[in-house]
Amino acid sequence: MSIDETTAARVAKLARIKVEPEQLPGLASEFSTILGFIEQLNEVDVDGVEPMTSVTPQRLKRRADVVTDGSQQDAVLTNAPEAREGFFAVPKVVE
Template identity: 80%
Template sequence: MSIDKDTAARVAKLARIRVEEDALPALAEEFNAILGFIEELNEVDVDGVEPMTSVTPMRLKRRVDEITDGDQQDKVLKNAPDAREGFFAVPKVVE
């Protein structure tokens, strides 16, 4: 996959980052370098490799999965700019 100047401009717009027109070719090159590195990583054989949480073997701390701080709906919604029927109400952002 190759990123051109127009795609870099679109990504910048979606990320809400202002990029000057003359900086777009360099940004496209950076995106292409990142994608190239990702393609290199895809070539690594990781079959049989266990996921790690650290470079040293360790076990994650466990806790009992129980509710310790519930039933505070009124307190949580008190600061909401708009709450309806016990939920946060947000304006529609996708058309």
């Protein structure tokens, strides 16, 4: 797939990258090279290959999904500089 200068300019604008007009032919060429590489990757036969997240098989560590001890409001509020009605009290910052 070939990218022209107009498309390269549009992509640069969408990416909010300032590109000088004299640099557009080089950018279009780089985009075309990248898309050519992607087209080569599409030709690879990956039937029967499982997706992987690493080159070595690993299992993610998991923790048990259990409810932990709650009801520690008093213990938590002992660290607060000021507490009111069971909540942290903070100074007013918007007037």
